[in-house]
Amino acid sequence: MTHVRSKRLPGRALAAVTALVAALGLGAVNPAQAAPPEPHRPADRPAVQQAPWADEPHGFASLAGGTTGGRGGKVVTVRTQADLARYAGAAEPYIIRVAGAIDVQPFGSSVTVASDKTLIGVGTSGEIVHGELNLKPGTHNVIIRNLTIRDSYVEGDWDGKTSDFDAIQMDSVHHVWIDHNRFTRMGDGLLDVRKDSQYVTVSYNRFDNHNKAFGIGWTDNVTTQITVDHNWFSGTKQRNPSADNCAYAHLYNNYLSAQVADGDPVWSYGNWARGRTRMVIENSYYRDVQHPYQADATAQLAERGSILDNTTGRHDEWGTAFDPRDFYAYRLDPAAAVPALVTRFSGPQKNLGTDTVLDVPAAYPTIQSAVDAVPAGNDGAVTLRIAPGTYREKVRVPAGKPRIALTGTGADRSKTVIVYNTPNAYGGSSGSATVLIAASDVSARNLTFVNDFDEAAVELNAEQALAMKTTGDRIVFENTAFKGNQDTLMTDSPALNVISRVYIRDSYIEGDVDFIYGRATTVIERSLIRALSRGSGTNNGYVTAASTWKDNPYGFLITRSRIVSDAPAGSFHLGRPWHPGGNPDAIGQVLIRDTELPAAIKSSPWTDMGGFSWKDARFAEYRTYGPGATVTADRPQMSDADAAGHEVADYLAGRDGWAPHHTRISSTS
Known part of the structure; x- marks a missing residue:
């Protein structure tokens, strides 16, 4: 029998949903709770809308202090079982990046995950093979994301009676977020949330090629609160999930498809509200499923807006269960969009964990x-x-x-x-x-x-005071400000004959004496440079002091920018050549092009330094303009032919083709 059921509910079209999907970060501050609060119905809780792929856990895992994982701890990358066990089981918080497949031995053994941990796979590389993750009683504040956990199945043990090798097993825990993982071909269950565990959210995971997918309960107490959303159950037989004695089980936007068809009339099913569970199912999609959702007589199951496609058997609904919005805000995707949305975005993602x-x-x-x-x-x-x-x-x-x-x-x-x-x-x-x-x-x-x-x-002999110094290569500043007086910004390199590159865009730099200086190849583009007055009528300072290595053709490029000043007219230099320690191999190179100059700039804007003549340096202007851009005999102008080889790309490319000027720094704010 085909039973198709659809209700019109608020939701985005799939195109709008996929356009908004972005990579996630991790949790927030560690709550360090020893025991969970009692369940409650916070009707006065602020309604903060949680979109999919948010930085913070949603659903029940977000309540009562939230689930924050290893935030506040050190970040580590693990590639071996020994390192995984060391950091996952440590007492202190850690953010643990799993890079590559970790083969757990002996076969089927478990790795203990202690409180205050984030485990996250790096892109699609993070795998736990032949073993399980285990959260022991009392464990809390754990995030497990973007991992594949696979292949502890023992041939012939389809019912999992001889091997209890789950992918993740947790007993009497609280505040856990399981997100964007793939679980496949394990012994017994894929995910077991057991024995009064509380404040759990399971989202955007794949459960496939297995008998018992996802069980909740194993308790006589009606305690567990759990949110299950945007998961894909494919090629599984039962427990998709099964929820036993859950105080609140909220299932929405899940996709159940291609159920294992072995003719079992009872134990092949989708969702089951067992014991005294109160379950709410919303906008899910069931395709080719026997008994898509069912409830014990003692349970309550409220279903809204789901689609049944070529399903048979039970689809029970009785009791009012509960209203999830009494606990948290959430957004429902339309049931019709669920198959495409969930198949594309569930399981490990290449842009997570990176x-x-x-x-x-x-x-x-x-x-x-x-x-x-x-x-x-x-x-x-x-x-x-x-x-x-x-x-x-x-x-x-x-x-x-x-x-x-x-x-x-x-x-x-x-x-x-x-x-x-x-x-x-x-x-x-x-x-x-x-x-x-x-x-x-x-x-x-x-x-x-x-x-x-x-x-x-x-009173000091040297009044330099840097706001910023760089010595690394491929440094980018965007929409930044550097404020000081003498030596405000130094872009340098580890040694004179080592070339480092710095790109500064849409920024602000102020100072008076040598306030942009050093030997790094540095491009300043689309920026405002303020030359501060020191109160002199004749010499208020120097914008640049380059110490470029003699074999480096590219030093400082200031382009498409503005230099401004309230200093008196003709009282500021564009620069002077700095030879650190008197080294003759430091021969400054500065080009100021397509940039506005103020009246404060001297008509002879370059000057000597430390006994070295500015004329031996490589100083030039190209198409400068404004009241300070008059051309004199002491103002070298770069030719059109030479300027063609002094564009932004020429300064930055190096041997690796670095081109930060073609992109924007991504914002995570």
Whole structure:
């Protein structure tokens, strides 16, 4: 018999749904609860809409303090059973990235997952093979995502009577989020949520090629609260899921298809509300399923808006069960869209687990503590999502921690400020810098960097005070501000004959003496540069002080930008050649092109430094304009032919074809 049932409910069309899907991060602050609160019906709970693929767990796992996993702990990448067991079973929180297939031995043995952990597969590579994950009684605050757990099935043991090798088994736990995993061909069950476990959400998983898919209960108490949404059950026979004595079981937008057809009249079924379970099913899709949903006489099952396609047998509905919206807000997708939506987006995703998100200060009290959580030799992208505020601290990104993105989440860059006040006299350029980036492949967005050392308050022979110093390669700044006086921004490299590249776009830089300097190949594009007045009528400072290696044809390029100043007319230099330690092999290269210059710029804007003539450096302008752009004999102008070889791409490409100017830094705010 074919029973097709459909109700019109609010929901997005599939095209709108798929357009909004984006990669997820991880949880938030660790609740560190020893025991779960009692179940309750918070009718006055704020209705915060949770879209699919949100950064935070949804459904019951989001209640009573939430499920946050290993946030606040260190990030580690594991590739062996020993490392997985070490970090998953540790007492302290960890974010554990599983890269590659881990073969668990002996066959069918388990890896214990302790409280305050996030386990996440890196793209589609993370697999647990021949073994299970086990959450023992009392475990809480666990996130397991984007993994494939497979192949502990013992041939001939279809009913799982001789081997209890589940994919994940949990007993008497609370606050657990199981999301975007694939479970297939295990012994006994795929997922067992047992013995009064509470505040659990199971979302966007694939259960396939198995007998007993997903069981909930094994208790006489009516305690468990569980949300089950957007899962795909395919080629399974029973427990899709079976829910025994659940206080609240909310199943929505699940897809059950291609049920194993072995002629069993009772134990081939879809969803079963057993004992005194209260179950709500909404907008799910059942295709080729026997007994799509059924309930014991003692249970309550309310169904709304699902589609039955070529189904037979029971489709029970009795009792009012409960209203999930008394507990949390959620959005239903239309039942007709569920097959396409769930088959595409359930299971491990290639864009999950590749970018770890660390929230400051929600999970890490300081920016430096979040940097410290990144492992040395980091091989995955890590985004430090920095909330609005003023962070008075020094930040050091060491050379061994690449692929970090610093992202301010405020409405604009002025809302998130990193500031300190150390002058160069106390530690040199590296010691004075508010932020020092020694790693490569680091980016910063929507932030302000400041060194607010007060030159007038302290008598020093050297008044340099850096807001930012970089020595790594492939550094990108977008929509950032750098504020200081002398030596505000230093873009450098580990050694004179080592080329590092820095790209700065849509940013603001201010200072007075040599406030953009160093030997890195640096492009400043579409930015505002403010030359501050020191109160002199004749010499207020120098915009640049390049120390480019003589064999590097590309030093500083300032292009499509504006230089502004309130200094008197003719009192500011464009730059001077810096030869650190008197090294003659540091021959500065600076090109200012397609940039507006203020009246403060001198008619002879380049000057000598430390006994080295500016004329021996490689200084030039090209198509500058504005009141300070007059052409004189002391203002080299680059020819059209040479300018064709001094575009942004020429400066940045290097041997690896780096081209950050063609993309925007992705925002996770």
